[in-house]
Amino acid sequence: MKPMMCFDVDGTIRGTTDEHIVYDSTILALKKLKEAGYPIVVSTGRGRDSFLRTGIQDIADWDGFVFNNGQLITDGKGKVINAHHFKNEDVIRTIEKADELNLAVTLKKEHRIITKEPDEYVLETQRYFGNQIGPVEKYNGIDLVDMMIIYGPKGWDYKPFLDLEGISVLPGLSCFADVAIAGVSKATGIMELGKVLGSDHYVCFGDSQNDIEMMKHASSSICMGNGDAMTKAEADYVTADIDDDGIYKACIHFGYIKE
Numbered sequence: 001m002k003p004m005m006c007f008d009v010d011g012t013i014r015g016t017t018d019e020h021i022v023y024d025s026t027i028l029a030l031k032k033l034k035e036a037g038y039p040i041v042v043s044t045g046r047g048r049d050s051f052l053r054t055g056i057q058d059i060a061d062w063d064g065f066v067f068n069n070g071q072l073i074t075d076g077k078g079k080v081i082n083a084h085h086f087k088n089e090d091v092i093r094t095i096e097k098a099d100e101l102n103l104a105v106t107l108k109k110e111h112r113i114i115t116k117e118p119d120e121y122v123l124e125t126q127r128y129f130g131n132q133i134g135p136v137e138k139y140n141g142i143d144l145v146d147m148m149i150i151y152g153p154k155g156w157d158y159k160p161f162l163d164l165e166g167i168s169v170l171p172g173l174s175c176f177a178d179v180a181i182a183g184v185s186k187a188t189g190i191m192e193l194g195k196v197l198g199s200d201h202y203v204c205f206g207d208s209q210n211d212i213e214m215m216k217h218a219s220s221s222i223c224m225g226n227g228d229a230m231t232k233a234e235a236d237y238v239t240a241d242i243d244d245d246g247i248y249k250a251c252i253h254f255g256y257i258k259e
Contacts, residue, residue, distance in 0.1 A: 009046055033256060041064045069180040082192055091145045093164050121175035170209050207226060
């Protein structure tokens, strides 16, 4: 079987302008990949609710979705294949450390909550993603948590969180870092999905540090020209910016599709 073609969303499928355009060249590349027999997959740090608000589910005939950096996997129709949740004690430790540093944390559980009043970093990230900001609530220590986001200055070093057990911290290109379950990543989510699709290898496209683990395990990894330096260094190939038809150009370069 041909490799799964796996795509991050923000900065990869969605453009980097304020309008976050999905370019016609990207839609055309996805259509041609599908026609050529490649399974096409979304692999994103976004939660499912956040992703659905982008409308990207409707631009192609997707074969599967990896949400929350590998913590939720569904088939192309949205049927859940597997879901991973944080241990409650890991959530509590993360919030305690963030409180020490006066940083807000979003928790996605049955509904979104945020641990403190939104500050400039929360608002900047909200503008970047177009996400909703949940109400300010205290975590009850019981509810299952699907994902966490910590908000700090752009380019901030999240080193204070690196020694916390049970989590990994993945800085993004805006004022935030995704928090994932240790040992769970976009790569593990893709591999879980691959068992259902009958494929054991994949090609991936990404732009930021939450894509690095996905790139390490890919048959071929492609970073967008607008990606950050660490991600570019990990990738096998750096294509043009998404705003300059980067996905389409990479697919032509590797011969996955024809013009």
